[in-house]
Amino acid sequence: MIEEKAVILTSDEQRGLGHLVNGSVVNFNEPTLDVFNPARGTVIKHLEVGGKSAVEAVISAAEKALPHWRKTPAVKRARVMFKFKELLEQNSGRICELIGQEHGKIVHDAKGELQRGIENVEFACAAPELLKGDYSKEIGPSIDCWSEFPPVGIVAGITPFNFPAMIPLWMYPLAIVCGNCFVLKPSEKDPTSTMFIAELLYEAGLPEGVLNIVNGNHETVQLLLEDKRIDAVSFVGSTRVARAVYTSAVNQGKRCQALGGAKNHAVVMPDSDVDSVVNQLIGAAFGSSGQRCMAISVAVLVGDDLAEKFIEKIRLVSNGLRVGAFNNADNDFGPVVTREHKKKIEALITSAEDDGAEIVVDGRLFRPSDDLKGGFFLGPTVIDKTEIWMESYKEEIFGPVLQIVRVETLPEAIGLINKNAYGNGCCLFTGDGNTARIFSDEVRAGMIGINVPLPVPAATQSFGGWKDSLFGDLHIYGPDGVRFYTRRKTITQRWSSKKLSEEKQFSMPSNN
Numbered sequence: 001m002i003e004e005k006a007v008i009l010t011s012d013e014q015r016g017l018g019h020l021v022n023g024s025v026v027n028f029n030e031p032t033l034d035v036f037n038p039a040r041g042t043v044i045k046h047l048e049v050g051g052k053s054a055v056e057a058v059i060s061a062a063e064k065a066l067p068h069w070r071k072t073p074a075v076k077r078a079r080v081m082f083k084f085k086e087l088l089e090q091n092s093g094r095i096c097e098l099i100g101q102e103h104g105k106i107v108h109d110a111k112g113e114l115q116r117g118i119e120n121v122e123f124a125c126a127a128p129e130l131l132k133g134d135y136s137k138e139i140g141p142s143i144d145c146w147s148e149f150p151p152v153g154i155v156a157g158i159t160p161f162n163f164p165a166m167i168p169l170w171m172y173p174l175a176i177v178c179g180n181c182f183v184l185k186p187s188e189k190d191p192t193s194t195m196f197i198a199e200l201l202y203e204a205g206l207p208e209g210v211l212n213i214v215n216g217n218h219e220t221v222q223l224l225l226e227d228k229r230i231d232a233v234s235f236v237g238s239t240r241v242a243r244a245v246y247t248s249a250v251n252q253g254k255r256c257q258a259l260g261g262a263k264n265h266a267v268v269m270p271d272s273d274v275d276s277v278v279n280q281l282i283g284a285a286f287g288s289s290g291q292r293c294m295a296i297s298v299a300v301l302v303g304d305d306l307a308e309k310f311i312e313k314i315r316l317v318s319n320g321l322r323v324g325a326f327n328n329a330d331n332d333f334g335p336v337v338t339r340e341h342k343k344k345i346e347a348l349i350t351s352a353e354d355d356g357a358e359i360v361v362d363g364r365l366f367r368p369s370d371d372l373k374g375g376f377f378l379g380p381t382v383i384d385k386t387e388i389w390m391e392s393y394k395e396e397i398f399g400p401v402l403q404i405v406r407v408e409t410l411p412e413a414i415g416l417i418n419k420n421a422y423g424n425g426c427c428l429f430t431g432d433g434n435t436a437r438i439f440s441d442e443v444r445a446g447m448i449g450i451n452v453p454l455p456v457p458a459a460t461q462s463f464g465g466w467k468d469s470l471f472g473d474l475h476i477y478g479p480d481g482v483r484f485y486t487r488r489k490t491i492t493q494r495w496s497s498k499k500l501s502e503e504k505q506f507s508m509p510s511n512n
Helices: 052-071 074-090 092-103 107-125 166-177 192-203 218-226 239-251 274-290 304-319 339-354 410-419 433-442 478-484
Strands: 007-009 019-021 024-027 032-037 042-048 135-140 143-148 154-158 181-185 211-213 232-236 255-259 264-268 296-302 358-361 381-384 401-407 425-429 447-450 489-494
Touching (some): 019 052, 019 192, 052 218, 074 107, 092 107, 166 232, 166 478, 239 255, 264 410, 274 304, 274 401, 296 304, 296 410, 304 401, 339 358, 401 410, 410 433, 425 433
Parallel strands (some): 232 255, 425 447
Antiparallel strands (some): 007 024, 019 024, 135 143, 143 489
C-alpha cells in the first residue's frame, strides 16, 4: 500500500527521481542527492533518498505480491522474461544512452555491458529446467522421497555504480523466475538506466509488487538489512562494505552473498606474443576507465628481457588512446564516476611515485577538450617497478591504472597472487600448455583466464571470487544463483496398501 503522502511521478523529466513501487515511480518528498554527468562535471538530476516510508512501501509491495507469485508456475514466470529480453533488445539504444550520461561509459562499452545482462535474462528463461526436483521411489516399504526447490521469499539486491544495467540483471531476473519477490537498491550515482530497465520488465507483464526499487544511500541499505521481512541479500561493491553487509545480514539470520573488491593480476610469460598481450591488457586495464571488478590492474612480467619489450610497447599504445565523452564511439574510455573518486586515484598514483615506483605513462597530465574541462577525466596510467609493500599495490585503485611487478619465475608470480588479500580473478599469457595447467591448478582465485584477460564466466556458469573478494558460500548468477534463490525441501512420504504397524518404534528408521 502506497502511503497517502507519496506522489506518483509520470513525466519523463521526473523519472528516476523517486522509487519504483508496484510498477509506478513514486516520490515521498524526502531529501535528495545530486546525480552528475561525469563527462562534464554537471548535475543533471536530483535523486530522492529512500527513508523509512519508501523502504516500507517497497517491502510491503513485495510482501503482498509474494503469495501469488511463488505459486505461479515457473514456466509462466519464465514467459515474462522472454518478453523482457525482447524489450531490452528493442530499447538498447536508450539504455546505453542513459548509462553513458550518468556513468560516462563509452557507447560500445555500454552495449557490451547490456548484452552481458541480456545473457543472464536468457539463462533465467531456462531456470524452470533447474527447478525440477529429485525423486527416489521405494526408499523403504511403500516410502518415496523427493526434493523440491521453493523460493527463499523476499530478496534485497544492492548494486554498484560500475554496471548499472548488467549487475542488477545478474540478480533479479533469476530470483524472480525462481518465485521470489525482489527489492533493488541501485547505486545513487547512476540510477536512471536501472529504473528504466525495471519499467520494461513491468511492460513485459510482471505482476505488481514482484520487483520494486528503492533509491538512496547507505542509510537506505541499513533499513533494508534490518527489516525482518527480507529473507536474502545479494550485494556487489567494495570489500569494506561487502564484509559489513554480510556480517549484518547473517547476524539477523538472512541468507547473503556479498561480492567485494579485487586486485586482478595478469602473468605474462616470456613465450607469449607481446604485441597481442599488450593490446589485450590495454583493454582489460583501461576499459570502462578501469572501473570493473574484473579489470586487470597488475601486470606480472616474468623476466627482465620481457619487461623491457612490454613496457616500451605499452607506453606507445597507451599514449595513443582516446579519452572523452560517451557519445563518441571513437573514444576508448571516458571519465571516472565522481570528482572524489578521481582525487583518490590521483593520490594513489602519487603515493606510488613517492614510494619509488616509476610512472611510465601519467594519466594525471591528461587534459580534455574545452567542452569537457569540468569532467572527471584521467588518462591511462602505467606504473613500473611496483613493489607489493606499496599502498598503491595493496589498495584497489578502481581507475585507469596498470601497475607492473617484475619477477623471475612462474612460482614467484603464483606466490605473489596467492599472498594478495583479494582472490577475484587473474590470468596467464603463455604458449605452453603445461605452464597453463600449473597456473590453473595452483593459483588461489575464483576466476582464471588462460590467454583471456577478462575471464568473466558466461551466464551458464557462476561469477565470484575467493578470499576478500567474496563473503558467502555461493557465487552469483548461473547454477549457484538458482541454489541461492531457492531452498531445498525434502519430503518423505508413505502410502501403503497394508495397515501400518501399530507397534511403537524407537530405533532410527532404516531399510533393514
